Amino acid sequence: MTAFLLRKLGWAAATMLTVSILVYLALEVNVDDVAAKVLGQFSTGEQREAWLLANGYRDPLVLRYGRWLVAFLSGDWGLSSHFRAPVIEIIPARLGASLLLGACALLVMVPTALLLGVIAGMRPNSVMDRVVSVFAILSTSVPDFASAVLLSAIFVFWLGVLPGTSTMLTGFSLSELVLPVAVLALYSTGYLARITRTAMAEVMASHYVRTARLKGAGTFRIVFRHALRNALIVPATVVMMQVPWLLSGVIVVEVFFAYKGFGSLLYDAALNSDIYLIEACAMVSVVVVVLSQILSDLAYVWLNPRISLSGAERSAGVTDA
Known part of the structure; x- marks a missing residue:
């Protein structure tokens, strides 16, 4: 280790x-x-x-x-020419806001996608499997900015039940997080559900699952004692690789909903040619990406202890490719 x-x-x-x-x-x-x-x-x-x-x-x-x-x-990241403040004092609060947004999106995306994928993979070609496949195709076909416009049109302008911006000017507001989180989670939920469905279907067709059925084991026992852990190996690595995507996805979402996070900070820095702020944001993004890769490899080994750490590195490289 x-x-x-x-x-x-x-x-x-x-x-x-x-x-x-x-x-x-x-x-x-x-x-x-x-x-x-x-x-x-x-x-x-x-x-x-x-x-x-x-x-x-x-x-x-x-x-x-x-x-x-x-x-x-050493922590000297320069002075922001746009905000007229040390860069190292600007980034932590903005990064924390984006981490909150990304964490909420993952809390919505991961359980929903895994549940849909497992249910669909338990019975391939069933009605539920086809419904999940259609949902995955539709959700992954719509880009972030289009889903943001669509959800805003429905819940802001038509129904009028949610705010159209997420500025948090009066403090933390759960209602202002709903639309940004929904936009971020929508695309990845369908993609992850499809990945989980494929992995689950493959595991359910394996020899040890058939042997468990021949021994009279019930569906619940087969899924949770034999199939689920192996089926989650690939989805777990995919979840960790969604973290870099969230960093790029939050730029569109935060700018659209006026959310004061890391993505909108990077957008403002690029728009105003704030060199030192752009450099710091780029390096922070790299740190987040490499940490997510390391955690992905550790999760891969934890879910499948039979694979050595060197084997996990080779397999993770294949998965990334």
Whole structure:
């Protein structure tokens, strides 16, 4: 286990280092552009040159990157040119808001999808199986922005039972979370249900399940004692890989519903060319992605102890592909 975690942490460090280089090269190679975005379009050439010299931007690129990386690791993420506040003070609250939104979406998505998938997989080609398949196809065919418009049209403008924005200006409001959570959960629920259905159907057709039936075991015992754990191996890894997708999905949802989370923060940073904020958001996103990958591998081994940790890494790589 220790060797496995060390390998995964090494992979995570290499991934984050690579991404940090790409992010830095993409945003800070053109130093004149950096000065213009930080100081504003109305700054003079003399002001920009003085700022570049004062902040070491006339030093070699490798030296500048090393200095930036050390400062970033020490918690100095720079000053947001748009919000006029230290970046490290802005991100935690916004990230917490998005984690709340994503957690609520997972709490809705995972139980619903697993239940539908298990029920459909227990009896392939049954009426329930066909209903789940139709639901999965319809839900995964509709993009986030379209489902947001559709749900808003129904529950905000037609029925008038839910608010159309989720600004949380008066504090936490459960009603303001309903539509964003529904939009995030809708797509993934159908996809995960279909994955679970396929895994469950395969397990129910296996030899050990047939042997249990021949021995007179009831359906409840077969499903919960023999089939369910093996059927959840692939869905569990898929659930963990939904975390990176949620990071990208929340951008559309948060902007649409004016939700003050990490996604809308990244959108505002890109819209206003806030270089330091974009860099920090990118690195935080990478950390979340690599952590979800590590947790996915650990969940894979826990659900199937017969598979070694090295085998789990190979299988997880196949699943990701």
